[in-house]
Amino acid sequence: MDRNQFIVGIDLGGTNIKAAIFNNEFKTITEKSISTEAALGPNHVLNRIIVTIKEMLETTNLSVNDIKCMGMGTPGLLDPDDGLSIFSPNFPNWENIHVVNYMKTYFDFPTFIDNDVRVNLYGEWSFGAGVGYQNLVLITLGTGLGSGIINDGKVIYGKTSSAGEIGHMNMYREGRPCKCGSSGCLGRYVSAIGMVNTFIEKLNNGQRSIIQDWVDQDQSKISAKMISEAYDLGDHLAIEVLHETGKILGFGLSNVINLLNPEIIIVGGGMSAAGDRLLNIVRETTAKHSLKLSNQACIIQQAQLGEKAGMIGAATYANVRFTSMWRK
Secondary structure (H helix, E strand, O other): OOOOOEEEEEEEOOOEEEEEEEEOOOOEEEEEEEEOOHHHOHHHHHHHHHHHHHHHHHHOOOOHHHEEEEEEEEOOEEEOOOOEEEEOOOOOOOEEEEHHHHHHOOOOOOEEEEEHHHHHHHHHHHHOOOOOOOOEEEEEEOOOEEEEEEEOOEEOOOOOOOOOOHHHOEOOOOOOEOOOOOEOEOHHHHOHHHHHHHHHHHHHOOOOOOHHHHOOOOHHHOOHHHHHHHHHOOOHHHHHHHHHHHHHHHHHHHHHHHHHOOOEEEEEOHHHHHOHHHHHHHHHHHHHHOOHHHHHOOEEEEOOOHHHHHHHHHHHHHHHHHHHHHHO
16 A cells, blocks of 8 residues: 555544545545544543544554545534634533644644535535536535535635534524524524424424324424424425425525525535425425526535545545645
8 A cells, every 4th residue: 555645534523423544536445433422521522533543544554654634524613724623512611622733642644624514515526416516505404504615616714714604594583592692593493403393383383293193292302304204104294394494495595596606505414314305395495586597507406425425525625735735
């Protein structure tokens, strides 16, 4: 094996750390997933990443000298140039954590960090649904709504690397409260949690669903996946909620289409498993409420890489940063 020809990609999630080693052609050499254990603090989480990397190197008979660079997708606000994770809402006591400096004490190869959604964007752009496009938007629908933007072939960051917070577009003047401090944000309605909350609100208003029997009346067990499954069985409430969620998302993406004029909007994250149940309503809504010319030039498509997007995207991002560093 040639030296310095391998790249590590890390997808740091609130529940799991997903890690992989790729060769220069981005073929997976090995991958590993472990629980994050975020409640035990930043140093514990970062140490788990370090141990995971060392275990992968051992199982593949690679050494640190074989690694060209490492990329890491990190949730929340960060400074990618400084390697600083400023704040991550789902990680206790995670403020101003200098991830890159921490990794330097253990590894000689350079580490690059970026927002977890943007590394997913790099993955889908390079190897998934976004291949061949120069103007695209990726949204991830999970516990919240994240997004990343590519305009004329360039990833958009903004002054504070916060560009693309589509999930915090205000959809209702006085809506559901959001952790950002505002209310009525798009992500509070179209994320997995948002859709489940809509479903529970309707149950509490007296509507009925077969899901109530599935969870033995325990509303805390209701999931977005259950709503999709009930939809397929013709459950009226599940159909109503998925349609309502798709319509709200469609209004939000109409604004995105009008503002950014993308060629493609890619929908990823756990909620994307709903597929056309959700996306057909989104497409119908954007067709009615976005500018005709812009809408006709844009397709809305489900992401292709699934859970691998973060790992391969982080590796792709790291390779881009590494290459540009040596060109300077």
